[in-house]
Amino acid sequence: MHWKIGLIGFGNVGKAFIKLYSEMKDYWLEKYGLSASFYYIITSRGGVIKNESIDIEQLLSAARPTGRLDSFHGWKDGLTFSEAIHQSSINLLVEVSPTAIKNNGEPAATTIATALRSNISVATGNKAPFLFHYRELHELARKNNLLLGIGCTTGAALPSVNFGTYALAGSKITKIEGILNGVCNFILTRMEEKSISFDQALREAQARGIAETDPAYDIDGWDTAAKIIIISNTLIGTNLTLKSIAVEGIRNITPDLILQSRNAQKRIKLTGFTEIAGNIIRAGVSLKEFDSSSTLYNVMGTRKVIIYYTEPAGQFIVEGGASSPAGAAYSLWRDIINWHTQPQTR
Amino acid sequence: MHWKIGLIGFGNVGKAFIKLYSEMKDYWLEKYGLSASFYYIITSRGGVIKNESIDIEQLLSAARPTGRLDSFHGWKDGLTFSEAIHQSSINLLVEVSPTAIKNNGEPAATTIATALRSNISVATGNKAPFLFHYRELHELARKNNLLLGIGCTTGAALPSVNFGTYALAGSKITKIEGILNGVCNFILTRMEEKSISFDQALREAQARGIAETDPAYDIDGWDTAAKIIIISNTLIGTNLTLKSIAVEGIRNITPDLILQSRNAQKRIKLTGFTEIAGNIIRAGVSLKEFDSSSTLYNVMGTRKVIIYYTEPAGQFIVEGGASSPAGAAYSLWRDIINWHTQPQTR
Numbered sequence: 001m002h003w004k005i006g007l008i009g010f011g012n013v014g015k016a017f018i019k020l021y022s023e024m025k026d027y028w029l030e031k032y033g034l035s036a037s038f039y040y041i042i043t044s045r046g047g048v049i050k051n052e053s054i055d056i057e058q059l060l061s062a063a064r065p066t067g068r069l070d071s072f073h074g075w076k077d078g079l080t081f082s083e084a085i086h087q088s089s090i091n092l093l094v095e096v097s098p099t100a101i102k103n104n105g106e107p108a109a110t111t112i113a114t115a116l117r118s119n120i121s122v123a124t125g126n127k128a129p130f131l132f133h134y135r136e137l138h139e140l141a142r143k144n145n146l147l148l149g150i151g152c153t154t155g156a157a158l159p160s161v162n163f164g165t166y167a168l169a170g171s172k173i174t175k176i177e178g179i180l181n182g183v184c185n186f187i188l189t190r191m192e193e194k195s196i197s198f199d200q201a202l203r204e205a206q207a208r209g210i211a212e213t214d215p216a217y218d219i220d221g222w223d224t225a226a227k228i229i230i231i232s233n234t235l236i237g238t239n240l241t242l243k244s245i246a247v248e249g250i251r252n253i254t255p256d257l258i259l260q261s262r263n264a265q266k267r268i269k270l271t272g273f274t275e276i277a278g279n280i281i282r283a284g285v286s287l288k289e290f291d292s293s294s295t296l297y298n299v300m301g302t303r304k305v306i307i308y309y310t311e312p313a314g315q316f317i318v319e320g321g322a323s324s325p326a327g328a329a330y331s332l333w334r335d336i337i338n339w340h341t342q343p344q345t346r
Numbered sequence: 347m348h349w350k351i352g353l354i355g356f357g358n359v360g361k362a363f364i365k366l367y368s369e370m371k372d373y374w375l376e377k378y379g380l381s382a383s384f385y386y387i388i389t390s391r392g393g394v395i396k397n398e399s400i401d402i403e404q405l406l407s408a409a410r411p412t413g414r415l416d417s418f419h420g421w422k423d424g425l426t427f428s429e430a431i432h433q434s435s436i437n438l439l440v441e442v443s444p445t446a447i448k449n450n451g452e453p454a455a456t457t458i459a460t461a462l463r464s465n466i467s468v469a470t471g472n473k474a475p476f477l478f479h480y481r482e483l484h485e486l487a488r489k490n491n492l493l494l495g496i497g498c499t500t501g502a503a504l505p506s507v508n509f510g511t512y513a514l515a516g517s518k519i520t521k522i523e524g525i526l527n528g529v530c531n532f533i534l535t536r537m538e539e540k541s542i543s544f545d546q547a548l549r550e551a552q553a554r555g556i557a558e559t560d561p562a563y564d565i566d567g568w569d570t571a572a573k574i575i576i577i578s579n580t581l582i583g584t585n586l587t588l589k590s591i592a593v594e595g596i597r598n599i600t601p602d603l604i605l606q607s608r609n610a611q612k613r614i615k616l617t618g619f620t621e622i623a624g625n626i627i628r629a630g631v632s633l634k635e636f637d638s639s640s641t642l643y644n645v646m647g648t649r650k651v652i653i654y655y656t657e658p659a660g661q662f663i664v665e666g667g668a669s670s671p672a673g674a675a676y677s678l679w680r681d682i683i684n685w686h687t688q689p690q691t692r
Contacts, residue, residue: 020658024516028516032516157660159512159513159662165512166508166511167505167508167509167512167513167680168680169680169683169684170680170683308666312366312369313667313680314503314666314669314673315666315668316665316666317663318662318663318664318665320654320660321661321662322661323660330517330659333516334513334514334515337515337516338515342688
């Protein structure tokens with residue numbers, strides 16, 4: 001199958017998604033028989049659309065000076081997905097507009113549902129739709145035998161949904177626990193290492209480009225919550241939403257608390273977790289103290305780690321994957337490639 | 347597809363393979379639509395064969411007192427695979443007879459090739475055939491569109507071949523390094539913790555059932571070599587054999603060497619590795635010193651860890667999976683389930 005792609009979102013991840021294809025296409029064609037072309041690219045202010053496929057080398061170099069596409073041939077002010085879908089026929093929508101959790105998952109939820117109803121597969125890094133409409137979107141994809149690739153939403157290149165699907169196939173997950181947000185873990189690490197306040201550590205994270213100017217989504221635990229919800233719903237079949245779990249953040253951590261923990265040879269970490277015992281599911285985001293014998297104690301800086309407790313396969317610890325736009329872009333392609341190489345029976 | 351299984355090997359892993367199906371069958375049927383029955387079970391002295399499927403509950407309880415099957419209905423002294431294959435029609439051979447690396451992979455290599463040529467899928471925990479005939483067997487399975495599940499050979503439940511196939515799909519592996527043998531790592535750990543000699547630590551490992559009475563396969567590095575060869579050949583497409591790589595063991599490690607390392611805040615570990623730089627492949631099994639900042643330094647006791655260095659997905663660390671007959675049995679079923687849910691395009 002040749003992938004005819006429409007892309008929504010031309011930020012760092014959108015650009016990296018195109019660039020990665022340009023770099024890897026010969027290898028992927030040879031190894032997986034995978035080829036792709038791009039038919040439209042939609043940004044918040046309009047987009048590029050063509051009848052024939054877009055020359056991605058020209059496009060990337062046109063975007064280089066300003067990061068924008070509005071001088072590129074084929075640009076239309078105010079172009080939206082609902083117009084583009086009628087003008088150009090694609091079989092894969094890549095949706096990487098920013099996660100906005102305030103609006104019930106819209107407009108991305110409707111965009112993705114529209115694509116799936118139009119027989120278009122979807123790969124996305126946008127968490128919002130799956131915090132409110134996971135089951136409905138999943139059902140739509142399953143019914144139409146389409147890819148709905150959401151690995152990017154749960155830690156980018158960190159194998160989470162992917163790991164649970166393949167490496168744990170046939171095993172029952174009894175508990176998932178992880179450090180899933182690099183910003184929080186970086187701040188907690190710096191507070192301990194340099195005996196500084198939360199505000200000082202946050203400013204350092206912002207200065208380094210690790211934390212956003214508006215850091216609430218990360219430091220109040222929403223990013224971790226979103227990830228644990230999507231991982232649980234996908235792998236365990238729960239139906240968790242943002243409203244159904246308790247979410248803690250790290251704003252109230254003081255240097256005193258950090259010091260107390262250190263004196264007890266422990267560390268405070270922000271974890272996302274889901275635990276299943278019989279029919280009871282406990283899930284949430286909370287601050288926990290770990291002693292030095294536990295795996296999560298040793299996870300420092302922006303590192304992310306996820307631990308799966310399973311029966312009968314035992315306990316698994318997974319860490320890594322590039323934490324960058326290229327890593328996020330890779331995780332979208334990973335879902336596409338895994339689908340491409342064995343699509344028929346899903 | 348209903349799996350009609352013939353089993354070769356009724357040791358701990360063979361028994362656990364049947365037992366696990368008995369425990370999980372309702373869950374697997376519901377979740378994956380997977381069902382299976384057993385038509386013959388072959389041991390070193392003969393086997394059980396039936397025209398109808400074997401009642402596995404009766405079989406397991408008959409085997410409980412002695413571990414043997416020779417009083418079970420359907421037993422035939424001296425039954426071999428080449429007879430059984432003509433008497434009963436199966437579509438999956440599970441080969442879990444012991445790895446014997448001295449005989450060029452035989453007789454298991456011929457058994458597996460015969461199955462594949464007869465349109466029978468194979469899942470196996472036997473490393474020997476793949477140390478000598480990897481490419482030929484892989485080609486045979488690919489050509490006939492059959493499962494050749496070898497995940498069990500490379501660390502049982504530890505996701506190695508599996509992880510590389512799915513979690514690293516589309517990424518290029520540049521280096522693999524791991525602590526792949528629990529016996530060696532246990533001995534090195536004990537020598538450090540208790541300041542004892544190699545012989546003392548080995549005896550402790552044997553007393554605990556971790557090391558075999560004849561420990562050469564583990565402590566001379568052959569088990570690690572076999573795993574790194576199979577992982578590399580499968581994931582990187584190398585054509586390594588036991589003859590083409592240098593293999594070190596741990597017999598010559600003295601308490602003095604351990605002490606020197608400890609004084610330098612380092613630890614000696616036995617690692618398997620493959621590194622690719624351009625067209626040059628370096629692979630082997632060797633003793634290396636790691637300092638406390640490295641992941642492998644912290645891997646103690648019987649734990650196993652594998653690190654993947656990839657482009658563009660970055661670095662991944664994977665640890666875990668039950669290290670037991672049940673874990674090994676699970677890894678066979680994992681390969682079968684992953685194939686069962688998406689078989690057509692391989």
